[in-house]
Amino acid sequence: MWLTEVFCTAGWLMIAFAKNALWLDVGRLSIGFGVGIICYVVPVYIAEITPKSHRGSFSSTNQLMGVLGFALVYFIGTIISWRSLAMISAIPCVVQIIGLFFIPESPRWLAKFGHEKEFEAALKQLRGKNADISEEAAEIREYMEILEQQKEASFLELFQKRYANSLVVGVGLMLLQQLGGNSPMAYYASTIFEEAGISTALGLQLSAIVQIPVAFLSLFLMDRSGRRPLLLVSAGGMCFACFLVGLSFCLKELPQLKALTPILALTGGLVSGSSFNIGLGVVPWIIMSEVFPINVKAQAGSLVTLVNWSVSWITTYYFNFMMEWSPAGLLSLPSSLIALLNRLDVTAVRVQSDSRSIGSG
Numbered sequence: 001m002w003l004t005e006v007f008c009t010a011g012w013l014m015i016a017f018a019k020n021a022l023w024l025d026v027g028r029l030s031i032g033f034g035v036g037i038i039c040y041v042v043p044v045y046i047a048e049i050t051p052k053s054h055r056g057s058f059s060s061t062n063q064l065m066g067v068l069g070f071a072l073v074y075f076i077g078t079i080i081s082w083r084s085l086a087m088i089s090a091i092p093c094v095v096q097i098i099g100l101f102f103i104p105e106s107p108r109w110l111a112k113f114g115h116e117k118e119f120e121a122a123l124k125q126l127r128g129k130n131a132d133i134s135e136e137a138a139e140i141r142e143y144m145e146i147l148e149q150q151k152e153a154s155f156l157e158l159f160q161k162r163y164a165n166s167l168v169v170g171v172g173l174m175l176l177q178q179l180g181g182n183s184p185m186a187y188y189a190s191t192i193f194e195e196a197g198i199s200t201a202l203g204l205q206l207s208a209i210v211q212i213p214v215a216f217l218s219l220f221l222m223d224r225s226g227r228r229p230l231l232l233v234s235a236g237g238m239c240f241a242c243f244l245v246g247l248s249f250c251l252k253e254l255p256q257l258k259a260l261t262p263i264l265a266l267t268g269g270l271v272s273g274s275s276f277n278i279g280l281g282v283v284p285w286i287i288m289s290e291v292f293p294i295n296v297k298a299q300a301g302s303l304v305t306l307v308n309w310s311v312s313w314i315t316t317y318y319f320n321f322m323m324e325w326s327p328a329g330l331l332s333l334p335s336s337l338i339a340l341l342n343r344l345d346v347t348a349v350r351v352q353s354d355s356r357s358i359g360s361g
Helices: 002-016 021-049 055-077 082-102 107-112 116-127 134-148 161-179 182-187 189-195 200-225 227-251 260-280 283-291 297-325 333-348
Strands: none
Touching (some): 002 021, 002 082, 021 055, 021 283, 021 297, 107 134, 161 182, 161 283, 182 189, 182 260, 189 200, 200 260, 260 283
8 A cells, every 4th residue: 555655646746747748647657556556455454454344334434535535626626727636636645655654454464474463463453452352363363274275376266166256246346337437427527517518617516515425325324235235226326327418418419408408417427426436336346355265365356456447448438439429428328228237237146245254255
């Protein structure tokens, strides 16, 4: 995590002081490298340091902080220059670089490599000085003893039959998360609002305001309703949102119904962000951190992160061309169909890991 924040800080500073397009490209590449790693490492770290009864809520808190960050950037970005915004964005990275020196290492990681004293100290620090950690420590040691009987798996061994179910669930959810259309909807939100005849500042600020209570709702429901119901609601909402945005641009070509375009586009944008944050935004990362055994977790994490961000890039790239090619609405209809397939996939496959121990596969 410390290394990724160094990359992010360097990236933001390069963007803030960019003298040409190359600086901007290298800066964005550096930030992308850091974010690509930290979006996997943080959910895994959170899952490993929290009790399983509160794991979902803590992971949702991570998503909540991300939503609050987006909301703040949406508001600030409408009133200051992009260079100033880049400088401000570097501040949290520097704060985290310093703060990481004061947080404990994952007890499970310490136990895995035989650091017994550090393991107990870290667990004690996380649970409190007066907490009884004997039962949890014994459970972790027992699991590590079982793990020691298995050799560390290579990347190719990840595709063995015994990991098939975990692989299908982990990679499948990451794939469908991005194919549902949230990334291009978020990245091109200002363009969508502008094309629909909505004030960009107003659209972005409303999106930020709506997403905050939804993130709190997700935090409340995560360990109460379970992962699968949230995924079903989220995928259904994404399907509806993408359809609304696509329909709004279809109606733009009809003089009698053109007035509905801003309303439907804004509603679709708000529903998209809300639906994503309540389930698809956080649940796939939680499940990914839970369903893979620890001996393949690093390899699996690399694979699912690669799939996630690769598909995010593809959907964002094609969205721009779809926007130019078909302003009448076809840009969002494919994502609507995929979001519907996403919901059907979650319905068909039981995705529930609430009661699993870390790495039980």
